[in-house]
Amino acid sequence: MCLAQTSASHIPVPFTMMMSPPRTGSPIAGLPQDVLKYLFEVGTWQSDVVEDNIAFPLLVSQVCRYWRLTAFAMPTLWTAISLTGEPQDTEYYPLQRRSLALSGDCPLTVFVALHYSDTPLDTEYLWDSGPDEYPINTMARRLETLKDHMERIKTLTVLSDDYTLIYIFMFWLSESGYMFSKLEFLDVTFKGFGIRDNHKDGMSHGQDPIMLPPQLEMPALKSLFLSGTSTGRNVLPSAGLTHLSLCSPGANAQPSVANLRKLLRTAARTLEFLEIQHAAPELAAADDNAQHDTLEDERIVLPNVRELILGYLFPMEAVTMLKLCSYPRVQKLTIKDAMHTYEDGEGINLQDATPIMEALLLNGNHLPAVEDLTLEGILCDSAFNLAAEVLGLFPAMYTLVLNDCAPEFIPALSTPLRLGDTHCDSLPTPPLSLAAHPHHRRRKIFERHPGARRAQDPGRTQWRAHALSGSSGHLLDVVPKSCTCVSFQVCIARICTSWRGGAGVRRGAG
Structure with a gap:
């Protein structure tokens, strides 16, 4: 239930x-x-x-x-305290206060949703007239309910479908002078309502940055998630952040390279999770070589980041992040066309991700530990075999997930490399198997065969194709030699052929 x-x-x-x-x-x-x-x-x-x-x-x-x-x-x-809407039930706020009383001195998880449409038109307004009339009575009641318990809040999520409401609420919260001594997790989202891909609506607004309580009032903050909003700062509110997510801060709200560098350096040693989606500056591909060189010369090392998510509206945003930082311990890497995934991939023209593939080739040594690679909405339109060459950059890769990528992208992975190519031929690539995700017809997963970790014979690689139902398909034995990048591509080529022909897999699956 x-x-x-x-x-x-x-x-x-x-x-x-x-x-x-x-x-x-x-x-x-x-x-x-x-x-x-x-x-x-x-x-x-x-x-x-x-x-x-x-x-x-x-x-x-x-x-x-x-x-x-x-x-x-x-x-x-x-x-758990949830303050949502403005219910007509008179027991709503007494119920929340009762829960606060029963919770004693325990840390709180607080969820606040500010819905402009839920507030009756006869409540107080910040302005008397005009199109920007916004109710504040609801926010005042919520702050009144929480005011004696601010120090106990451990997790705070604030969502709004109206930027002015979220701006006012965060302004009041920041100027209140309350101590959030136990606050470890803060999520402020405009429009997304829990969806991190907030690009369609978030990119359209150009409001003033929101305010956050100063660091002295949030000494325990570990996780900061901002979607559709920005703080306008070049330093983070805590030097001890372990999780940082910046998604679609709004029109013209992306930080400059200098400010982004300062922002990341604030918590460079402590970050373990980093998500940047349409929140990095877009550098010109051709006429800004000097700035690209500066990025590489002053590269920031993020030694403890284990998961990295790079979402872009324009490919050069992801290129900026690949050139700006070094990620020596990232094990899980996701690169995605943010608008494509937000729109569920239907009727959206994919952008050419060739600059990203090139940046990976040039900076691949800064991502040596990747085990799980996810590519979403990727199109590689280059005549060069970049897609295939990139595979050789990740010798530790265990899983490759392709979600809503261009139809020709998988065959491109099996394209034979040029003779004399120095990127991939000598790099070992782990044995993988191909599966179609049972809940997404456009999703394909390449992963190691379950026995690959324990295999004593490295000279034989096995692939397994799965139908959409999740049942195992035909087991494919492939190249009986060491699993180099070239043999990996042969494996993919054979699976693609089998997939199209229906050998062991239902025709049309995936």
């Missing part, structure tokens, strides 16, 4: 009513309290949906008096 289907704000909670105890000998009465507490914890937090986290303890507390008293005695069950 998905508890999110039941709005927590509309669940009646008769706090004053004492329910009868369970009958003697019933399964409910027979459960030891420690077991019951464990079940309550699992039931509350097994979901990533905040509405589920809120609804579960409310539901179990109404089963019987025993369960109710047990739930009320567990402050960790009541730490």
